[in-house]
Amino acid sequence: MCLAISAKYGDVPSVDILVWSELPTGAGLGSSAAFAVCLAAALLTACGAISCPLKEGESTARWTEEELTLINSWAFQGERVIHGNPSGVDNAVGTWGGALRYQSGKITPLKRVPTLRILLTNTKVPRSTKVLVAGVKEKILKFPAIMNPVLDSIDAIAQECQSVLEAxxxxxxxxxxxxxxxxxxxxxxxxxxxxxxxxxxxxxxxVTASHGLHSKLTGAGGGGCGITLLRPDTSPLAVEAAKRDLCACGFECWETNIGAPGVTLHSSSSLNAEVLHALSKS
Structure with missing residues (x-):
């Protein structure tokens, strides 16, 4: 990506790039896309293809819509190097944040979605997206009269969920x-x-149902990760009990949010202690 950006926009100055991430790799959480988006934003800013949006005294800043589109396009090229034929969803979410609707190759940002609290759980069970997708295709070809209505129902669920989130x-x-x-x-x-x-x-x-919580897989499935919805009034005791029981199964569990902003430039003063510690070791 660095060579391609240099060839198109002029030389990228000599830089050291330190990558630090809270996302586990290979778990279907888009860690490669997050990396590609951040790398594209950094290199494009470094060579002057996009502006440095951070003004004096600001702790964070984001780029213009036009600049975000450019970041996304280069991040997608990075995803192609890693995955071959990606959908473009992960890099788009990493660029714009919030929530997106993906259907038949078309990506549409959802308007005014809320920030939702979730538990994110990694089962640590490895899986192959390629194998899982091939299995679904095989079922569709074998039982089209059964499988196509199921897929139509999944689409209807997504549309209903979109309506709720936007309301x-x-x-x-x-x-x-x-x-x-x-x-x-x-x-x-x-x-x-x-x-x-x-x-x-x-x-x-x-496990989460035993604590009155509702969960589903995220990503390709076949293992990997699941998400658990937390209501605003979910008691901290229930959350901690669920996390404890999930960890007892050998899973990793984090409490986080859906609907956060996309790629953002931070001043050094806005970084948390863990990130600053990682940077100081470089």
Whole structure:
């Protein structure tokens, strides 16, 4: 990517690049896309192809829409080097943040989505996206009259979820959360039907259900990671108990948010202690 950007926009000055990440690799969480987006933004800024948006006294800043589009296009090229034929979803989310709808190759940002609290759990079960996708295709070819309605239903779930998410910021009613929880449950059952479930993910859902929480797989399935929706009024004791039981299964678990901003330039003063420690060792 550095050579390609230099060839198009002029020499990139001599730089040292330190990569630090909280995302586990190979778990279906888009760590490669996050890397590609950050690298593209850094190199394009360094060679002057895009501006440095950070003004004096600011702790964070983001680029213009036009500049974000350029960052995304180069990040996608980086994803192609890593994955061969990526969808472009992961780098788009990493660039713009929030939530996106992906259908038939078209990526559409969702408007005004809320920030949702989740538990993110890594089952540590390795899986191959290529193998899982091939298995789904095989089922569709073998049982088209059965599988196509299931896929139509999954699409309807996604559309219903989009409607709920876009309605929440204007009317932050707690009544939306039971709807999202039910959609999580229905979606997870459908994903098992098409063959991308795994006993470890079933266990994850059982453990969180015992604490009154609702979960589903994320990414390609077949192991990897799952997400658990946390209502605003979910008690800290319930969250800690669920995390404890998930870790007892050998899983890794983090509490985080969905709907955060995309790629952002930070001043050194805004970085947390862990990142500063990593930088100081370079």
């Amino acid at each position: 929440m910021p204007a009317n932050p009613s707690p009544e939306y959360y039971p709807v999202l929880e039910e959609l999580f449950d229905i979606n997870q059952h459908h994903l098992n039907v098409i063959g991308v479930g795994h006993p470890s993910l079933d266990r994850l859902c059982q």
